[in-house]
Amino acid sequence: MRKTSARAPDTAGRERVLILSAGVGAGHNSxxxxxxxxCAARPDIAEVQVLDVLQVSSVLYRALLAKGYFVLVEGLPWLxxxxxxxxxxxxxxxGPIDPxxxxxxxxVIGAIxxxxxxAIVCTHFLPAQLLASLLLRGVTDARTAVVTTDYDxxxxxxxxxxxxxxxxxxxxxVELMALGLPPDRVAAxxxxxxxxxxxASTRDPNELPMLLISAGATGGDYAVSVVRQTMHMRSPFTATIVCGRNEALRQRIERLVAPAGDRYRVLGFTAEMPQLLRGADLFVGKPGGLSAxxxxxAGLxxxxxxxxxxxxxxxxxxxxxQGAAVRCNTAATIGWKIDEVLREPGRLQRMQAAARRIGRPDAAADVLTGLLDGPARPLVxxxxxxxxxxxxxxxxTVATDLxxxxALVRLIDSAAGSTVALLQAEELGDLQKRYATPDGGLVLRRGQAPVSLRWEARRLLRALLRDDGEVPVRVEELSAPLAFFPGDRLPG
Incomplete structure (x- = not known):
């Protein structure tokens, strides 16, 4: 689905942001x-468009990537x-994207x-890889962000x-910097x-602990086992069960908990999840990146x-x-595990404090700030x-060991101070023959020269050179320990 929201008819000098996702699960689109x-909170953004790239692909391609993945999750998790x-x-x-x-x-290219x-924000690796190809081919010069949706x-x-x-x-x-990626292009x-x-919270400390049991947006059948085990718990509690869009699951759970009276509340798909998260004491469900x-x-x-x-x-x-979760590896212990958390004095409160400590509610705004206020030229x-x-x-190993x-070297934009290229040391030869300056730097530019460039160097120039036609750069070798490991190396 493609959605466009125009903020004002006058777009001169203001940003046009395209957000590319892929509907493999709900997290990327969320x-x-x-x-x-x-984007709506920024006056410098004139128009925003969101595009799920799978929705404009062929039915077979969409089915294989979106539905095929979850078929494997259910039937062949080891694969x-x-x-x-x-x-x-x-x-x-x-290599290039497969045919x-x-x-x-x-x-997608047509939509772009x-x-x-x-500016373009990618919340799935498929459009991120496509945009890399378009930047290198000079199809677009939009600032492009890659936004990961899991903790690892x-x-x-x-x-x-x-x-x-x-x-x-x-x-x-830290992991990416250890591999040689520049710190000015990666942000946590x-x-x-x-x-x-x-x-701050809608929890009432005088009320019974409230469990929020989630079956996910599509309603996973595992929720039945979860609910069944909570019915054997010793601790007093109430529970809200969210079954997503699985109406059959909702009805099945309603029948299961009917003997428990008003202890359980069963919902289908709901738009009130933020309020439910704020009102609960403990979440029971899958650790998807967005859910977590x-x-x-919410400090949950x-x-x-x-x-x-x-x-x-x-x-x-x-x-x-981080101390913000416990895991149940078998359905038979779910009730016991929750009991252990609720019965140990102070444990729930410590877990809530840990959750609040690692929560990042402003991540979306920080992504926009980092992209729109960041370097105009890409990193190649x-x-x-x-x-x-x-x-x-x-x-x-780390890059400084090579x-x-x-070995890796970086090209730094002399004017902006940002890293614009990461290349092998031996690749410098062609560039130095053509673009060397007396002070040992380089000025990458369009124009004639007696030395022909290899294909990779041409791609580099095509991505970096904009309307100005040239960019002075300096070479930086990765020969010193990285800043986040003062004098130390990563263990082998």
Missing amino acids: AAAAVQQA VEWGYDASDPPFRRR WTRANAVP KRFRPT FQGLWLPGAFHALFVAREEGK TGIPIAEQPDV SECMA PMVLVNPIPGQEVRNGDYLME VTRAAQKTILAASEQR TGPS
Whole structure:
């Protein structure tokens, strides 16, 4: 679905923001909606458009990516985990976009050309990889942001060209910097979520603890096991159960809890989740990136059940590490696990404090600020540099450990101070022959020169050179320990 919201008829000098998502699950589109909502608070944005790239692709392509993924989650979860781990190393899949994906990207490219955005935000790696190709081909010069939607960074999200990369937590930024990515292009903002109610909490400390049990937007059948086990709990409580769009599930749970009187309230799909999160004491459900971020912003700790292998398991690891969640690995212990949290003096309160500490309710606004106030030129990671980054990832080393021709170097925009390219040391030769200055720097420009450029260097120039036609840069070697590891190295 494509949605456009015009803020004013006069768009001169103001931003036109295109938000690209992909409807694989609800989280990516929810993050896109949160960024769209944050756009409304900025007077410098004239128009916003949100596009789910799968909705304009072929039916077969959409079914394979969106529905096929969840078929695997239900039937072959071990394969989902294997696929996640196999695609985790950054730039393992290099080269141009495959022909099938390119064919399905044609309507998206058309939408970009028609809308003429000045800024593009990608909340899924599919459009992020497409935009990298368009930046390198000179199809668009819009500022482009990649916004991850899980707590752990996954290698598929790292494209070969972008303006800003926003990750969910500081550890993700540290990981990318260890691989050689410049700190001025990566920010830990949290995951964009919808604006939260302007109240500290609606919980009444004198009332019984309230559980919020979520079956997810589509209504997962695992919620039946969760509810059944809570009926055996010893602790007093009340519960609200949200069944999403699964009407059959809602009716089934209503029949299950009927003997318990008014202890349980059963809902279908609801637009009141922010209020429910603020009114609950403990959330029981899957650790999707958006669900977890909404809970943390509300100061609501989680009991994690049925995580999807890969990203949701890693989300859960982070939440438990921070003290904001516990996980149930089997349905038989859910009631006991919740009892343990409620019965131990002070434990629930400590978990609530931990959730509030890591909550990032302003992530969407921070993404827009970081993108629109950030560098005008993209960061280009050459193919050779991508190979170095992949090798460093697989060898569990940091970029400063690498020496020789395959070591990484950065090109820094001398005027703006931002990093504009990451390349292998041996790639400098062509550029130095053509663009060297007496002081040892480079001035990249269009024009004639006796030395012909290789294809990768031409792509670099096409992405970096704008209307000004040239950019002075200086070369920076990654030969000193990175700032976030003063004198130290990552363990091998």
